[in-house]
Amino acid sequence: MTVKIKNFPGTSLSEQDIADGKVLSLHDSMHADFGWDTGVAIGRYLAALKEGVILGAHCRHCRKTVVPPRQVCEWCYRPMSDYVPLQDTGIVNTFSLCYVTWDVQRITKPEIPAVIEIDGASPLNGILHKLGEIDPQEVRIGMRVKAVWKPIAERLGAITDILYFSPILEEHP
């Protein structure tokens, strides 16, 4: 009945209305602190990262190798058969050049988040990470990349033990 209705409810405010005190608003901030258990499969994934290895999981029934590893196969709902070490190389499945931070602050040098298909995992099976040591304008889908690891002494068993992935320079014979 939109044609019959002329006035819709809902009153639009601007930041200025609040700054000018035309309407009242109450601010409060919550502090939330959590300690997440990594669980069995991701616990092993993180422990492997500390050793400089990207770990996947293989389902013998579905013949799929996924990364990060998990306990149950999504396709057949059987337990995953094996944990398998994968390569620390892969190809860029997709990427972005991001000029805003998570809380929408502007940055001039873009971050380069990417999905990287890890060598040794099934096709299209990748992880979210970032690219580095590359001119943002040179990044291409399909580009081969390799993990750049933190020095062993600094690794914590975290996804950030990989600093970023950087392009593998092609060798000309």
Add this chain to the structure above:
Amino acid sequence: MSKRKVAVVGAGMTRFVRRAQETGKELSWQAVRMALDSCEMTMDDIEAVCLGTAPDAFDGVHMKGEYLSDGAGAWRKPYMRSYVGGGTGVFVPIQAWYHIASGLFDVCLVVAEEKMSSYYPHAQAAFLTIFDHTTERPLKPNLLWIFALEMNRYMQTYGISKADIARVAVKNKRNAADHPCALLGDKNITVEDVLNSEVLAWPVNRLDVSPVTDGAVALVLAAEHVAKRITDKPVWIEGVGWSLDTAHWTNRDLAYPRYVEYAARMAYEMAGIKEPRKEIHIVEPYDPFDYKELHHLEGLLLADRGQAPQLVADGVTLRNGNMPVCPSGGLLGVGNPIAAAGLMKIAELFWQLRGEAGARQVPGHPKRGLAQAWGDLMQVGTVVIMGR
């Protein structure tokens, strides 16, 4: 399985604004009041209430269903809040549909509310918690990442340009200029405006994205014997479908929304639709980003893979085209108060199929429409098919 017929008999909505003076409860109440007035019913006629609202993190309120219950008219009634991320707005009428189709109730109220403006400094930061806390969040991701990554993969897979995609934003923002509740309607916007807007996360520019919005939408659903008593123009819910893909989103094909196809096939089968491209006259796919409209048209089997941009370029998806898409103006134009935005699409089909959409009316007396929403970690699809 025998299912009773269910119709939408009333609809109401608030204006969609960047920041509303009203609370979420007040917005809900105003949308509900309009929906009830539109079919001359009162709260006494409502047997159960279905509420849809997106993440609690926006409001900083635990259990938003309970918080909003008085505004939604839920007191002393069976009441349930459903939540499937961005897919909520099209899922919540499905919930009311099965309440009625099953014979449990004759009349249900459907309410969808969102107030995104409360989160400071920007609602986007509330989305940080959708990423895996152990394997992704330490990378400090933001919500734009996943859309930018998916859009880039879609563009690369089919050789689609940013200009091809920007035409969707232009069409929807122009359509929204005719919507009395719209936040971002603009008759004069051009493809260049979209391409020249600020780059947020390439390939996503500011005008490729729908805005943070406050608003509410409400519908009244009724069983056949009640619907025919209330109105001579009931709009029937002919098919519903929903489906979920893996939440390990970096392990799947980002160029094609398989879960939307599964949801659509479920709905087409229920509605007896064999050739959706001929039998669906209006489409309201979910368009929080312009490429998503194209992505979803392909998932809905209304365009071949990678070919949706051609439909837009050929004018097929204009309001007076062969298959109008988002004649409301969509999320890009009317606004994106998450759950309310999805339900706005159902309300739009209701008004369009009754011939009451005013300046937005699709010509040719359309008989059947489809609305779709999508959400969670880009892996839930919800579909409703309506007809008269």
